Amino acid sequence: MTAPAPAPVSLFNTLTRRVEPLLPLAPPRVTLYTCGPTVWNYAHIGNFRTFLFEDLLRRWLEHAGYDVFHIMNLTDVDDRTIKAARQAGKRLVEHTAPFTKAFFEDRDYLRIKPAHVYTPATEYMPQMIALVSKLLERGVAYKGEDGSVYFAIAKFPTYGRLSQLDKREIKVGARVASDEYAKGDPSDFALWKKADAADEAVGAVWDAPFGRGRPGWHLECSAMSLAEIAKCCGVQTLDIHAGGIDLIFPHHENEIAQSEGATGQPFARHWVHGEFLNVRGTKMSKRHGNFLTARDLREQGVDAAAVRLLFFQTHYRAPVDFTDEALEGAKEGVRRLGEFHERLKREEGRGKGDGEIAELTKKFEDDVVTALNDDLNAPRAVAALFDFVRATNRELDNPKGGGGAAQALAAFERVTGADLLDILPSERAVAPALARWVEERVAARNQARKSKDFKAADAIRAELVARGVEIEDTPTGTKWRLG
RNA sequence: GGCGCCGUAGCCAAGUGGUAAGGCAGAGGUCUGCAAAACCUCGAUUCGUCGGUUCGAUUCCGACCGGCGCCUCCA
Secondary structure, three states: OOOOOOOOOEEEEOOOOEEEEOOOOEOOEEEEEEOOOEOOOOOEHHHHHHHHHHHHHHHHHHHOOOEEEEEEEEEOOOHHHHHHHHHHOOOHHHHHHHHHHHHHHHHHHOOOOOOOEEEEHHHHHHHHHHHHHHHHHOOOEEEOOOOOEEEOHHHOOOOOOOOOHHHOOOOOOOOOOOOHHHOOOOOOEEEEEEOOHHHHHHOOOEOOOOOOEEEOOOHHHHHHHHHHHHHHHOOOOEEEEEEEHHHHHHHHHHHHHHHHHHHOOOOEEEEEEEOOEEEOOEEOOOOOOOOOEHHHHHHOOOOHHHHHHHHHOOOOOOOEEOOHHHHHHHHHHHHHHHHHHHHHHHHOOOOOOOOHHHHHHHHHHHHHHHHHHEOOOHHHHHHHHHHHHHHHHHHHHOOOOOOOHHHHHHHHHHHHOOOOOOOOOOOOOOOHHHHHHHHHHHHHHHHHHHOOOHHHHHHHHHHHHHOOEEEEEEOOEEEEEEO
């Protein structure tokens, strides 16, 4: 799968509502900005579904030969972080720091590749203030009667293009902000919110030429992404901006307005949005209380490989229901991949260098490339993977077959290993004492089997199973593993 | 009310204008002392319902039913 760099990758673009070839501004470089977590609490696995799809996107682009610069923001100042800090009786940063740390731990547990740069909003105040100043200068922002600064969407004719707002009507009687009277147009959104008592109480306030206050939610993404791509690449347009589907409106719509209002350049060329993780048909969320955090899964001993496989078995633009049954199925799939991997390593040297397996391997890699290039169709890639596993196992079962196992192993590892899907089972540490005991019992059982004392042999197996050890007799000896 | 998404076997889930991938679970078989693993065979005459377009629709159009999301700080 050494694709000529860079390969043609197509992705659905929310701007046009079509699958389009990815056309970076300056290939092979791709600038990728993904909306990260709000660190007011632990992120749940619904949040992580989005981060996992972005992880696959990043890896696939790199695999295709692109030089990806990945930026992810950390929202550490907004309504929720302030409220949570206040309730905890802490300063803002004291409250958010542990959750930022937890996010990184969860990210590592789920094997998500770290972004090249993480941008916490509170560390980009000068950039945000400068952006607001610029928007005020250009006359697309104004100071409201309440002292906050708003963006005037009337000054930005293409407002609503991303979310097809021109076709929308705001629901009559929908939530009306208390500061409504202060704005020129009810749809104008806050760039900078004048400090109030709660903000002061937790230290979420900054001085700015246009007044003491704090940034509106959308501001950070514009300010930070523009700052980072200017620094790294000297540009004002992102190649890809990704996030959850719920961010299309208003978050991303407002980011476009703010950014383009300031730079006059397109903000992002390709907008990519992932669907939700549901629980019995309803969006997983803190509000519904139907959520599970990454650390919950980790504490249950769930292998991250299973979570990754589970999510990759559904297309990123389709909603997926999280059920225990589905997770169990993914765990079983991961086990099977692990077995197959072990087998390939064991039988790598078998047979001649080509044959049926070489054909299967080629088809496998071609299918994976085709699937992922077509709007990151991971489910189809996974299907090709299991087709390959089954067909190759069949060949390996044939005493005369087996030629090409080394190639199969290499291809298998390229796709399922740490560079791409990253869905191979984690190594499980076994305490030396346990290992010694198991080895002794296995030897005893084989002794019993040798003397045809199957009753004793089965008793020992039951003993092992009771301790969570599964055994498997093979022509080359007895294998065991923790179940 | 506006905009958008979804409804495919027990469960999860791809997909195409020409007659349904893959995974898990289940049944039978090969192998095995027995298991396990692996492999083989079996499952939707059918893709929410009803119409329409078409030689032909699960795939396009319309209506309806059911579920869901967004509509100013939710991944």
